[in-house]
Structure formats: C-alpha cells, structure tokens
Amino acid sequence: MNANYRVAAFGEVMMRLEVPGHALLVQANSLALSFSGTGVNVTAALTNYGHEGYLVTTLPNNPLGDAAASALKKLGLSLKLSNRAGQYIGSYFLENGFGVRPSRVTYTNRQESSFNTASTDHYDFAAIAEQIDVISFCGITLAMNDLVRSQMFLLAEEMRKRGKLIVFDCNYRPSLWGKDGYEQAKGHYEKMLQLADIVMMNEKDALLLLGFTTEQVDRKEQLLDVIPQVAKRYQIPIIAGTQRTIYGDNKHELAAYMYKEAQFSFYSTEPFAVYDRIGAGDAFTSGIIHGELTKMSQQETIAFAAAAGMLAHTTAGDTPLASIAEVEQALVLTVSDVQR
Amino acid sequence: MNANYRVAAFGEVMMRLEVPGHALLVQANSLALSFSGTGVNVTAALTNYGHEGYLVTTLPNNPLGDAAASALKKLGLSLKLSNRAGQYIGSYFLENGFGVRPSRVTYTNRQESSFNTASTDHYDFAAIAEQIDVISFCGITLAMNDLVRSQMFLLAEEMRKRGKLIVFDCNYRPSLWGKDGYEQAKGHYEKMLQLADIVMMNEKDALLLLGFTTEQVDRKEQLLDVIPQVAKRYQIPIIAGTQRTIYGDNKHELAAYMYKEAQFSFYSTEPFAVYDRIGAGDAFTSGIIHGELTKMSQQETIAFAAAAGMLAHTTAGDTPLASIAEVEQALVLTVSDVQR
Amino acid sequence: MNANYRVAAFGEVMMRLEVPGHALLVQANSLALSFSGTGVNVTAALTNYGHEGYLVTTLPNNPLGDAAASALKKLGLSLKLSNRAGQYIGSYFLENGFGVRPSRVTYTNRQESSFNTASTDHYDFAAIAEQIDVISFCGITLAMNDLVRSQMFLLAEEMRKRGKLIVFDCNYRPSLWGKDGYEQAKGHYEKMLQLADIVMMNEKDALLLLGFTTEQVDRKEQLLDVIPQVAKRYQIPIIAGTQRTIYGDNKHELAAYMYKEAQFSFYSTEPFAVYDRIGAGDAFTSGIIHGELTKMSQQETIAFAAAAGMLAHTTAGDTPLASIAEVEQALVLTVSDVQR
Amino acid sequence: MNANYRVAAFGEVMMRLEVPGHALLVQANSLALSFSGTGVNVTAALTNYGHEGYLVTTLPNNPLGDAAASALKKLGLSLKLSNRAGQYIGSYFLENGFGVRPSRVTYTNRQESSFNTASTDHYDFAAIAEQIDVISFCGITLAMNDLVRSQMFLLAEEMRKRGKLIVFDCNYRPSLWGKDGYEQAKGHYEKMLQLADIVMMNEKDALLLLGFTTEQVDRKEQLLDVIPQVAKRYQIPIIAGTQRTIYGDNKHELAAYMYKEAQFSFYSTEPFAVYDRIGAGDAFTSGIIHGELTKMSQQETIAFAAAAGMLAHTTAGDTPLASIAEVEQALVLTVSDVQR
Amino acid sequence: MNANYRVAAFGEVMMRLEVPGHALLVQANSLALSFSGTGVNVTAALTNYGHEGYLVTTLPNNPLGDAAASALKKLGLSLKLSNRAGQYIGSYFLENGFGVRPSRVTYTNRQESSFNTASTDHYDFAAIAEQIDVISFCGITLAMNDLVRSQMFLLAEEMRKRGKLIVFDCNYRPSLWGKDGYEQAKGHYEKMLQLADIVMMNEKDALLLLGFTTEQVDRKEQLLDVIPQVAKRYQIPIIAGTQRTIYGDNKHELAAYMYKEAQFSFYSTEPFAVYDRIGAGDAFTSGIIHGELTKMSQQETIAFAAAAGMLAHTTAGDTPLASIAEVEQALVLTVSDVQR
C-alpha cells in the first residue's frame, strides 16, 4: 500500500456503547462496545485510501485507554502523536430506532474526559505540525471548553505557519452549545474559518450560525447564494457539504456540493438504504480530503466523497471501512447479485 | 411520576420463547425469553403513562414463577393482587417470518397452567374491586375454560356494583375455540359485552361472532353499519377498534375508529414499517383507556391510541414501552434524523 | 461405520431449556435449546459406537416436533419407528448451580405431551419388535401414567416372545411418584424386572423400592448382599449400576459394579471434574449394553461403561457424544496436554 | 411421511462461515457455522417433500467431518453412499451486504478437500446407481478437476445404463474457470448435457458457454430462440431455469421457464424481499425434480419450483427448509398477518 | 409474601459494565449491562427475605435512568422515595480475573453523577424517615463529597429522632479517599459511627482508619481486642463483620463475627468456590439486618448472615438473589446432586 500523505486529526476518542439490534436500553442485557469520534473516522477512512493516519488526542491511562488504543491501532491509526493521561473517556449510548421510532443517543459527561482536561503542556504542537501534512478539526471539539479550544487554535496556527493543509468540519451540534448556542459559538467558529483551507458546512451553518442572510427559500438556492459569501468573507479556498433528504422507509439521499475557485460542482446520490447513520459525514469529509490530496478534478472529488459518504451508511459502526476500489465501485454501481 | 388511576387486568401471563432473528425452530440453538400477555401489555402501557398497573393473575410457585414475577415488576406492575399457586405457566414459541414467509406461533398446553387451574377461592374479588379503578379483560381468557370464565364474570360484577370502569377486548382467536367456535363463543361474549363500558372490536366480530348482518361490502361501510347496532343491543358506552391493511414490504396501516355517544371518530396512520407485530393491539387498547381516563376529546383519544398502536409495532417484544411524550411525538412525526 | 445391532428405546423426548452459564432463570434473557431424554441418550450413545439407533416415541405434529426430529436425526437416530401426533412435548428448565449452590430442574407438565397421550393404536409393537435387536426402557416412563405403562409392557412382551434383549434402567425419581411413591411404584417395577435381561439399579432401589433388607451399613456391603437376592427373585441375568460420591469442588467419583452369572465385577474411577451431570447415567447404561452386544468380558464391560459414564460428565448437553476410541482413551488416560 | 423416490446428489459439502448480521470480516469476533453445497441443498429440499435424500460425497475423517455429517443427518440426508477420507473440507466465508454494498464470498482452497482428492476406488458407482432413482449433478463439480469430473461421468453413465433420471444444473461460475473459462468449460459441459434428462440453465449459458447465437436482444426472446436449439442439439428432454431481476430495495423477482416436449411454460413471481440469497437456485431445481417425479403438469411444476425458489430466499442459510404445504401456501399467498 | 419491615438505603446506583467471561477490555466487543450499588444490594436482599425495600437516591432523567429504574424494580425495590434529576450515572467496568490474574475494576467519573450532584432540596428527609423502619448507609457514599455527606447525616439524624434503626457499613475503599485517606476519612466516619445502631466493620477499620491500637498479631485476636473498644467509644449496640481468607484455587473462606451486648458470636464457613465476588459483603449485611429485625438469636443471626454472604459469591452479578429457604439450605448443606 502506497501511503501518500500524513493526515492527522485533533479530537476526542469516544466510547460507543450500542444496544444490540433495535431494542431499548431498558431491554438491554448487553451493549456492543466500540471506539470512534469524528477525528478517528476521518483519519481511519484516509488510512483505507493509503495515507498515514495519526491522532492528536489524549487517552486515559487505564484499561479503557488500552482498549481504545487497541481499537484505533486496529483501524491502522498511529498514536505516536497522542498522550495517555487522566482517567476518563467520553462515551455515548446508542439505541437504534426502527421506522417511525427515531434512534436515540445518550451522552455521559465528557467535560472530565482525558482529552477535555489534558494540559496544553502535554502536546508539542510545533513538533506535531512538523510531522504531518494535513490536520482535521471539527466543531464538536470547538464546543467543549476553553482549554481544548485554545489547543485547537495553537495547533492550527502551527500548521498555518508551515503552509500545511487545515480542514475544518463545522459540525454544529445544538445540544452541545445550549441556549443561545449560535451566539456563543459564532466567534469561535469565525476564528477557525479564517484558519481553514477546506471547510465542511452547508447553508444552515451560514444562515443560523454565521448570520448570513438570503432571500431564497429553496435549500439549494440558499446554498448558491450564501456559500460564495462565506468563502469570500473568511477567505476559504474550498467549501463542501451535503444536503440530506430522509425518506420514510429508512432511505436517505445526499445532494453534495463543492465550492472551489468560485465554482460549484454537484453530485446527488440515488435514495439508498441506511444501516448505520453515524459517521457518514466523516466519510464524506475524508473523500473531499482524498480528492484534493490526490489532485482529482473538482467533479471527481465531489462524486468520490458522496459515494464514500453513501457507503458509510451501509456499514456497521461509526468508522468508514471502504477501500478506494469499493468507493469507485459504488459510483458506477447498479444493484447486483452476490459476489462469488 | 403522577399516577392517576389504578388499572388492573385479569388474565394469564405467558412465557414467550422467540427464535432469534428470522431463523426457524429447527435451526435454533437458543431462544429469547420474555413474559407478556394481553393483560400485561395493557397495564404496562398504562404504567408508562403514569397510572398504577396491577395484575390479577396466578403465577406458578417455582423458579418460572419467580422469573415471571421479576419481569412483570420490571415493567412497573404490582403483583399485590396476584397469587402464586400451581406449577405451570402458559407459553408460546415465536418464529419470525420474513417477506412472503409468515411468522408462526406455536402454543404449549395452557389448560393446566397456574392461571387456568387456580381455584376461585384464591381470589378475593370484592377486595380487589375495592382497590382498583379500572379492570381490563380480553377474549383470550374467555376462551380458556369454565373456571376462569366464571372468575372473569365474578370480578366484572364486583366492578359493576361499584360503578368502576370495565374494559373488554373481544380478541377472538379461532384456534382457541376450535370447530363451531363462533357458536360456542357467542353466549360468553354476549355476557361480557353487557357488562363492559369500553369494548374493543371491529366489524368482523359483529358479523362473524355476534351474528349481525349488513348489506355493505366495504369494510368501513360495514363498520358504520353494524357497530351502532352492537352498541345499542348490548348497551355499550364506547366501542373502538382498528382495521389493519398489510402491505407486501413489511408495512402495515391502521384505520382506527371510536364510537361513543352515537358518534364515530376516525384516525388513519400512514403505512409504517413493522418490527414486532405482537402486542400492538394491546397498545391501542391502552391508548383508548388513557384517553378516557384523562378526559381527552374523542378525536384526541383515537389519535393517541392509534399512534400508541403504531409505535408498539416498532419495538421488540410484546409489551408497549412508549411514554406519553413518545406517543405524542409519533403523532406529529415526520421522518427525522438521529437524535443526538 | 459398521453397525452391528439395531437398538431401540421406548420413551419420551424432552425439550431442555437451559439458562446459559451459571445464571438463574430470573436473570435470563435467553435459553439454550436442545432435545434429549433417557431413551435418546442411550440409543445415541450406541449409535456413536456403530450400532443403529431407533426411537419408539411420539412427537408433536408442529414446529416443535420438527425441531425435535431434526435434533434426533442429527444424533444419528432413526425415527422410522416413531409417530407424529398431538401438540405438546415434555420440557424442563435447567439452572446450573455453582459450588454450594445446587443446580435446579423445573419441569413443565408432561402428562399432556404427545408421548404420554398417544393412543396405543399408533404403535405396531409386533412389527417394531421384528425390526430391532434390543429395546431399552426406563423407570421414568414407568412413572408417567397407565397408558404408557401398558404400552411399555406390550412392547416388552413382544420382544420377549422373540427372545430379544430387554434393558431396563430403574431410574426411580421420587418427584414423579409423589407421596407413598415406593408403594405405588413397586408393582410396576416388579413387572418390568421380570421381563428384563439387563437391569440398571443399585442397592437403594433394592432396599427402598423393592423392600429388600440387609444388616449391612456400608453401601458396598449392602450391594453385595442384596443384588444377588434381586437377581434371584426376578430372574435377572445381568444387573449393573453405580454408586456416586460427590466432592465439594465439583468432582464426582463413580464406583461401578456388574453382577452376572452369580459374579460381581467392579470398576472405580478417580475423582473427576463435572461439566454437565445430566445424562451421565445413560452413558453408563449404553456402555453395559455395548459390552454385552460385542461380547466383551464382564470386567471389560464394566470398565468401558464406567469410562463412558465419566466422559459424559465432561460434555455439554444431556446426550453422550464420545466414540469408542474416546472411551478407550479415557480408560488409560493420564492427564495430558492439548492434542495438536 | 411417505418417501416416494430415492434422490442422490454427487458433489462437495462446503463449510459456510458467515459473519453475523451485516458486519465485515474485519469487524467479526465470531462466525456462524453451517454446512451446505449444491447437492446438499437439492437433496435436502427433496427430503422435505417426502423423498429419501442421499449424498454421494467424501467427508474428512476428523472432527470437521463429524460436524458436517451431523449437520447433513439433521437435514434428513443419508450418508450411506458417502465415504470418509482425507482431512480437509471446502469452505467459504460470507459477508452479508446491505443496500448498495454487495455481499462477498471468500473461498479457501478447495482443490485439496476430501471430495476433490478422493480416489475413484472409494466409490462403487454401479452399486450406488442401483440404490437410487435420481442423481443430481452441478457445474460447480465440473469446474473442480479431472478427477472429480471423471467420477461424475462414471456415475452418470451407470445411471444412464439403468435408465434412471439424471439432473444437471449448469451453474457456471466464472471465478472457478478462470481466464478463457468458457472455452475450457465447453467440452465438459457438452458431455454432461448429452447425458442429462433434466438440465437447469438459461439463455446466458447457451450464448456465452455453448456458443449458440441469436438475433434477439430481449432476454426472454433470447430464451425462446436458443433453448429449443439447445434441447435439440444435446437431446435434452427437459430444460428449466430462471431469469432474475434485482431491485434496489433488496427485492428480487424470478421469471421461471420450463421447456419440455417442445413446449414452454412460464411462471413469474411478484418482487419479493430477500433474506438469504444463497441456495435459492437449488430450491428451484428441487422443485422441478419434485414436479417431474410426482407427475405434476408442466405448468404446476414450474409454478411449484418458482415458489420453492422464492421461499428459499426468505430463510436463513443455504439449504431450503420449506415443506410442500409451505410452498403451496406461497403460491396462493397474499400478504398475511401472524399465524397464531 | 409477608413484608415485615420497610428497609431503605441511601446511596448511589451504579451501572456495571462487565466484560463477558474472562476476557480483557482490549478483547471485548460487548459488555454485560446491569445496575447495582451497595444500597441496592442490601435492600434487594432484604426484599427477597420478605421485607419492603426502598432506595433513597437520584437517577438521571434520561434513558439510562429509565434502564436503571427498570432494573431496580425488577429486584422488587420501590423508587417512590427516589428522584430523577441530572444526566449521569456512576459506572464501572469489570474484567474478571482467572487464577493468578486478579479481577480489575475501572471506574468512570462519579462526582458528576445525578446522585452526587443532587440538590438537598430534592429530598424531604423527614418525610422519608417517617415512611421507613430501617436505613442503611455505607462508607462509599461517605467518600463522595460534602454534599452527599451532609445529606447522609441529615437523613441519619431524622431517623435517630424517631428512634429508627440506622445501619452503617464502613466499607473503606482506599482508592476513593486518595493519599492520606485515613486522616481525611476519620472524622466523617466517627460522625456516622456515633449515629449508627448496627455497624459493619472489622479490625482493620479500627486499627487503620480509627486509630485504635493493639498488641495482638493474629487477626482474630486483634478483633477480640479492638472491637469492644470501638463499641464503647462510639456507643454502638451491634458490630459485625467478616475476615476473609483467599485460597489459590478460586476458593474463599469467611470467618464472621457479631458483637452485641458485650458478647461475641462467631461462624466460619468451609472454603467455598467463588463465582462473582462483588456484592457478597452486602449480602452479609442484609443477613445481620434480617436476623435483628426478626429477632433471631445472636448465633442464628451470624450464621444466617455468613451463609447469605457465602451464597452471594455463587451467583452472577452484584445483587444477592437467594431466598430465606436457600440461605437456610446453605447452612445445613452437604454437597449434593442435581435437584430434579
């Protein structure tokens, strides 16, 4: 395998505890255990495409940290830019919905996790920036606390100094910011947007979070109107994202766009059946990064990213597992019989 | 939690032994174990809505009875109006169908179960009637034997004397009544219909079981024709029920009606995907009871009951587990993304 | 494989529902499903030794009967002498003990099972006797009801007429006979003892059930005293059995004996660890039958039977699965390392 | 049960190791174990219809062979025409796809399996042909090596001599024949086609493998054009097969045809949901054989076979498990509620 | 069932996440989920003895809280003296050791749990004290923080005012108190000791935590020396506890004592095999409480408590499940065969 670029993510590793099948927590006797997180998902996906994946994170110094580290290594990620400190790991419980009953995610307290309390001294951000080509951040980390926010900016600045690629996925989660969330979040987001080379977002982020306005009503028209404004105000070279349509019979459809050098490219999937929704956005992000790194055309990139995102919905667990060949197959796919 | 009413059910607790997934019994090495029954399902659903649920039943005096008792307590039900006697518990085996292959239920012998052989002396029906506000019966118990039928009538009469609410779900099961079942069943059903305040049934019960006739061909027209006649002949204040449409792709649709004070209300669901069909009728019943107890309008009641019924199809196991908030959410539901 | 003899058993097939591991029924969400029974165990063990095994039984005519039939065929048994009728199968629930906490077996009602209610017309005992060389009965069937007892005697007599081998395992279970059990059982047992060629029993059966007396106190001395009397009174050519010693650390020890032509042979195992106690007696019985059929010496037979019994304690499930080679290996066994 | 015909298959028994649910091998901690194979599937299905099923195969002489033998007996198959020799069993790993992600089958090396290396001396083909009424072959065996091909022809010729029924399912698998597969395969196929009484194939086999040509473009038109030519050239009394349409939402549709005495019959299913695709073709074959053996009309036969094939898609595992009654029910089926 | 006393516990409910079998967290794909806690264990055990069990606790207001509440109700506990507030529940991960490899417990952060952050206003301690006869506290709660410590003392004082029984289990856990733990803990412990009627402790607590001294070296001699001093200094009517001996082969032995009215009673078990060590101390505590409530003699009480403790080691999970009959059977137990 031909590793082209060294891609790192700064972010928290989460423990996912999933109720098997479609049962509720009150019915569960056992939980499926796995480890993921936005940064894990993006870098693991890129590892599957032949790059070297790194995490910049802090794991607890106990058997849970050992289990997380093993799981991350299994995905092909390197932990040599990570630390072990503290005792807790962020975790969430997942109950899979069915039909009209939605899935539910219940978080345990993350603020005391090893990552969210790790001292800035633990990280040598200059040395880290030296050893990688790309860094990926996301808005979930931005929502945590001042400590990790400051670490995020320090690392971004070290990357910027060296002219290296900075990716930022807006990923605004209302439940993490609480009341008046948009107001509280806006300043932090603007700081990141000014540092980033590639930003993942859609028109909702522009309108609700960043305060842009539009006369358009249709979602796609809104996109066409506001994304160029965003790119201009914050000087962002590439913006990409998806608009999701959800159908009643467990099918979703993704309309993906990419805006680069004042030009839009689009790619829409057919409606497709969804097995595990979580982590699919990260697969899309990884596709955009891979397309850029390997100098695909803008149209190839957005198609590759959309197919990667679609495929991630068909795989158990948060983390994308598809190879380049499988993503490309999904692009030309017509429904087919068993492969034997 | 604000328990408003004391709601009891008289009936058998069943052990459900389910082949995991979609395998057949000949393929099974293990079975999923749970406990349910019409009375369990109705009262447990009402417990989720904030009422106090009681069972009037008899469980075996052995480890199976212990397991059943624990399972019922887990659902929030009180067993203080129940007994322990005898050695057997009714049970059934469930093989889940798939697509064109129907699900199969295989019963073991119930006639010798603790409930179906418990002496009438075990129950102090007058004292029981004193301690509850509502009693729920169903046609399955009526099909068992003379002993439990007589107990059913005794308890109904004690409730009637005190002017307390009597609910009866017709629930006619051909396999329990055998050849000439309608003939054998009719007298017993009529006795119950005369005692009940709320009856669950649809036009088929009226036509096939009670012998009403109609010129109408369309199911809804038949309903409009015969239900008022039924209400009149047996002096039943409220009648409610559903007509189910089954689509080939594992989707069902419920057309629910409620007839009260000479007026019909209707509520039809969209077609919805079905995860576990069993017990859904009991969820509907519990919704009607809850609507009446909490003085919802007739239209609110039928909508709430239909949504409760629909939601019960999306949950593993016989027993409805939805809260009021979840039922209300299902009423206004559009398909939605994961809740996190 | 060289099938020497056609060996049948008359008896009930039981469904075993086992709580996994060492949990209690109140803790169980699932149960392990298997099918067994004394007759199943004895004939399946003999099938493993190269004989043809048959069951003379009646299974329910429903998916449970199908599952039982498949399980029996998997053990190599032929069902061509069996019937399908009725709807129920006897079953029991097993909770595995641990250390000072004993295992518990909870039966469901067997009296209504297909086997225990099958009409005598279902069986053509003369034709059955023609097609087999050996029949095996046990005291559990004797405890059921007059119907199956009469069938048992009819078949035994058909075998006797043809000079074919009749085996009877006393297997007295107090819980099946109730109060005054010995008195009620004695006559039935005596009838069987007079018909049998090989009887499995020990001194307790002689003393408590058949009313023999002895001055001896030590169990082995009692055996030496009463077994010859039993053989003489009922004209039994061969009697064999075991005395079990149970140690606190989950180890048992078997002292086996065989009495034939006025001579005793003995074989005692070392204490051995026990994995699944149920069905081990049937393995011993099968060993005695196999020794006799293949004309082993008396000493070889008792050793083979004891080793077969010991080995059955180390295997999951009721039914012995060891081959002749494995039994012979257990006889010369010293503790050994993994075989690879 | 009334076994009418003795139906055997010559072929390899495969071990199927399936990743549970929809996970990938890289995510799996455990695998579901079962045993199947084309010959197993066809004869087991016929056993369910009341015939006697036999396998002519060679299983390894070790615990894997024991496990396979037990599994086959459980399906009701007789192994008295089979051998035990060698040490290996062919096996494959199955990862179930989801939506746009296809299922994957990974084979381990089969060439060294007991079946594929068994000496011809192990089989007494003349004696085997005496003891059976029907033999079923398939193109997978034809693809293995010269040794088993020669055995296949020997057995076919012994059957032919005795005027007994020979069934051959073309079942061309490109991955087994490698580059220039059609060329290499053609001669072997032609030899089998000349020996067979019933051949399973469709227009693709005629065009790609046998080199027939047609001007038609539509699949059905192609069929109408080339199948009569095939029947004529190779003197095949009966040819049958299916054309499969795959829809995006996990639904398939089968258009089945049967050509006999210069006449076509057709039967098309509605689109139906698919649970386990593997082995469904074998169910179709078994239906054709059963129809012929029991002298159904041509139209009844093709309908029965198509329904058997459809039903096999709804059952876990490779091997069809439906009874005649269940196949007939599927023929008249409208979607229905739970059977209780 | 005849509930004699209303017994409550004040304390945290913990989520137990156990690696199945003897695997490590790094090897685990799934975890067994259950809910327990010292207070849960003590009151649930007493519920099994016929008392009414109550928890005074705060559970999170989310699906985890729902799951905990269901699990507690399943044990027969009432939550009517409990609250729902906050979002987190304390949890721990359990890896079962084997032989020379010890079991490991890894806690997640408890300080932010619903119980450890619940405002004192949530509880009406006076009203609670009115509704119960006995309150049980433990040293784990004492180690949490000032808030819950103050709540503990408030409730103890309300009980004291009413002359109701206060039980306190010292349960000193070094890991919860950190460096200089004994010093920090001592004052809090002394406050509780002065309030308690029954105290669970052994000589180590007296020597290490409370600072008593002795010239004795032997553990039992130390006990005889210091426990009377403790009783005297803090005016404690009853003190009881166990000294545990651990043998290499997974066997433990308990030497239990009880000191009351200046008199010691003792009971020592035989060495017994251990299945699940956690929660066994709580079973012992429940035995002492039950003995006192039901006016057993001092010797009967200590024997009952020791047997209850021993039995709890043989049962999966933290919470004792034995009935009075089972405890009494364990007292007279000799090793025995399967019960059927």
Place this chain on the structure above:
Amino acid sequence: MNANYRVAAFGEVMMRLEVPGHALLVQANSLALSFSGTGVNVTAALTNYGHEGYLVTTLPNNPLGDAAASALKKLGLSLKLSNRAGQYIGSYFLENGFGVRPSRVTYTNRQESSFNTASTDHYDFAAIAEQIDVISFCGITLAMNDLVRSQMFLLAEEMRKRGKLIVFDCNYRPSLWGKDGYEQAKGHYEKMLQLADIVMMNEKDALLLLGFTTEQVDRKEQLLDVIPQVAKRYQIPIIAGTQRTIYGDNKHELAAYMYKEAQFSFYSTEPFAVYDRIGAGDAFTSGIIHGELTKMSQQETIAFAAAAGMLAHTTAGDTPLASIAEVEQALVLTVSDVQR
C-alpha cells in the same frame, strides 16, 4: 511508551476458529475468530513490553487477509515488512477440553497458504535485516516445506552477517513431520541451531530429535546432562526452556531453566489454574528475549519469563497480553482480592 528494540518474527499467521465454551464441533453453531501464530505471539508480547514488533510474513490478498492485518495491528504489530499475496491463510479449529476430556486442534491444509507458497522474490531479506534488531524463528515454520525453510535460512544468514540476535524455538510438532519425523527434521534443526543465539528447547528435543543420550532417568537430571552438550556442539550462547507438569484439576506447573555461559538458572512456579493453554510457550520465549535485551540478570530473566508464561495461561486467546507491570506483579503474587 519507550520502544527499545525492533523485534521481528518470520512465520505464518494462523486463523483460530474456536468452539465457544466447552462444546464440541458437532454441537457448534458459531465459532470465535482470532488470528495468531508463534511469531505473532512472541512479537506481540514484546510490543507489550515496549519494543517495536514486526512480522515478516505473507497474508492473502482478500478479506481474510484484511481481517488478519487488522487483528495484528490491534496487537501493536507493524506489517511494513510483510507482503500480501496468494489467497489462503492457514487455520485451525479448537475444541476446548474439560477435565479428563482433552482439547482437540484440527488443522486445515496449510501447504497452500499465502505464507507457505510465497515466492522468495517477495522478500528483500537484506533490507529486512537492516531494519530490525532481533529475529525470532520457530520449528513449526521449519516443518512446512523447502521453500519457507530456504527463506528462513536466508533471513537468518542476513541477520548473522550483521551480528544481530537470532532466536529459535525448537517447537517440534510430531504431527507436522509425520512418520520418521525425527530423522527428517534433524538436519534442518541442526542448521538452525548453528545460526541461533538463543534457543528454546528442553531435554526431549535433545534426546529424541538431536540424538543425544543420557544415563539419567529423572527429567531434570537429563536436562543438566544434555543441554550443556547441545550448547557446546552447536555453539549456542543461550538455551532456555520449561518442563511442564500437568495436574488432574486443570492446573499446570512450569519448571523453567536457562543455560548461559556454562551456568544454569532455574525458576519453578507454583501449580496454577489454566484458562487457555495455547501460546503460553511463546510468552515464555518473549520473556527470555526481553530479559536479554534489557540486560536483566540470568536469574531475573528466567523468573520473568516463567511468570510471563504462567500469566499467558490465564488469558483468553493465543496471544500474551500482559504488561511488564503485570508480569512483575505475578512474580510477587499472593492470591488477592478484586482490585477496585
């Protein structure tokens, strides 16, 4: 983590398919899947001690190879010195014994595996030798075929040239060498012994395989007599090994020795309970290597290695998972209570 040395192993990766619990293959519906091998075990153990572990192997280029690669990365091993080629992976089935019933291992054909058929061109042994400090070989690879034997010698010679450490574990497996195995193996073994710096063996290898003789009868005396002769003849700097005693109650005892610079050191464990026997020898080997690399005294080394070996018996799976701290704890271990 402080990686001191780069340790590689040359050898095959095996797929382990284990029947859960103590069941037999004929009883299994599922198998636990893992990947291991002598080389995997030795290098993974050293990775846990802080070294960098590498495998020099060839994995198949299919989903099984992907699964193996993921599993190896999870253990912390690097595959950058490994290849992907071919299609098959060696595998074995494990049935866990119980008490007197031994465990059974059944292999599938390994000769066609990717490793055993990989062309020598795939490996650049000179480059590999440059990148590592230690290479570990074992006698299992030596038993495979001439191809891998030649590769083994090539790599050993490249290491030798560079003066790097060569470890060889004799690991003679009779079943791999067949009849006259010792004769066939001797020459190959002698070649490796002359190249190795550290050899794992005991007196049996010297006597049976290499043809040394002794007058001694006692195993330890034999060791003292022949090991110095072996060291001398083949010029081996360090020889180490264990003598295993197996007790009936699932306990083993290891007497370990190390011979270096004409001096013996010994360390014997207490008898300890065994959970998973496979791979324990590799843990011992890793302990010897670690001791040597970190310049422990000879006595420290042998004790560390013996404790590592002992601990590996207590952990599920083939591969040792203990940290240095856990091995050191096992050395000073007295039986202890749960760690919380």
